[in-house]
Amino acid sequence: MENRPLEYDYTVAKMFMLTTILTGIVGMLIGVILAFELAFPGINTILGDGLAEYTNFSRLRPLHTDAVIFGFTLSGVFATWYYVGQRVLKVSMAESGFLMFIGKLHFTLYVVGVIAVIVSLLAGVTTSKEYAEFEWPIDIAIVVVWVLWGMSIFGLIGIRREKSLYISVWYYIATFLGIAMLYLFNNMEIPTMLAASPAGETGFGAWYHSVSMYSGTNDALVQWWYGHNAVAFGFTVPIVAMIYYFLPKESGQAIYSYKLSLLSFWGLMFVYLWAGGHHLLFSTVPDWVQTMGSIFSVVLILPSWGSAINMLLTMKGEWQQVAASPLIKFMVLASTFYMFSTLEGPIQAIKSVNAIAHFTDWIVGHVHDGVLGWVGFMIMAALFHMAPRVFKRELYSKSLMATQFWIQTLGVVLYFTSMWIAGITQGMMWRAHDEFGNLAYSFIDTVTVLHPYYTIRGVGGLLYLVGFLMFAYNIYKTMTSGRRVEENELQSASPMGA
């Protein structure tokens, strides 16, 4: 063995930081294009009729959602795992050649998967299941990537020095198990080439096409059990894992109540899986499933707020740090937006509210104050905290961070306020009728009224994208030209240049 002191090895974490930033830029850029396509439909064919196939809303929409979910968010989850995992288990990846190999293989296959997804979705190859558009060969590749991540998690846990698992590790494990279960069941599909007609014909469709094993109402139930819990185990659980590590670490404060963090964990695990039925209110699924979905959604406020309040109380007596550090600002605003969207969601899941909100832009607004305000802010904050430690350099610019914070906060506020107004206007107009029950408005009437709000939403999204580019630039400059720092400067608050 070499005589060097043991250090954490962030090689794989750095690789995933890169894909977090790249897929974030791609996903958010497409999102902004889509927002302006809704406001100004001419943009659908901006590159001419010949290329309209690749620029229209319906072709780009799954690319946006999948790039930000499976690209930006998952990369962020992996990047933080390969950083946090080592530290709270007090074991370095450099201690295991096998785990290092698995980590690099995990990253390599993940990149191959991302490229396959981008190419196939751009080519219009899709299963047409929302957030599960990938055809079966890609699904199999994703399962392999996931299993590799599992090997990394449990391998690192297997060689740990710390006997107990820190609360973040619980959340990462839950992410791994939750998504594994959801993804496998929702993507059960049969390649069409294996099908046969009663007349004996075989080999239908291209080799990569498939049909779901579920149909009709069953398909809807499995799809939204998956869809909602993708929010649970992709957008909530791993992000809570991040904030439970990064906020205490950056602020130097112990978690306000470790016991509350455990209680919220089990509460979240028990309640979340039953709430998906709220996506199918007033549809053909059994009434008791709809009622259960509504009730569990409301109960979900408790564990969600348990975590969020725990984070805000961690800052008790230390609120001057929020004013002083843009990094703390990002995390405190993230937990505030977490509280906000976990209150808004249950409200929308109440049947009488859902009667207005269903299928409207209010839902889109809800998703985005969650993902932009909570997920996006927390992942960026995590990367900001990690950058000085993995590159051994000071964060390039504090003022750039602060500017980015305010630009993006303004962007999120414009986004969700415009979608509130648009959604409720839409819902009311769709329902309005005269005394004979004739609808008062046709669909195009709502489109005309909504135009200004769609424009405001586009501007909000653009501001967020601009902020994200500032983030990418700041991280790039940190990596290349930040002042070099010593280990003792990295104990709690991150060092930042002017």
Next chain:
Amino acid sequence: MNIAELQAYGYFALTIFMVVILYSYIYHLYSKKKNADGCDYENYSNMALKDDVTDTPVSAISDDKEK
């Protein structure tokens, strides 16, 4: 007894069971530090705060690895 009544009794029993589990867990979290070998759960926060590779683990998995 028809199926609806059975469901209602089952639902009631399950709710009581879950409430008992929940409060038992809370009791366990608070009472554990008073036991002879107990530990204060709040100490686990230090796993994040003292997470250098050279820091002493909050509860080490074995003595030889701790060194």
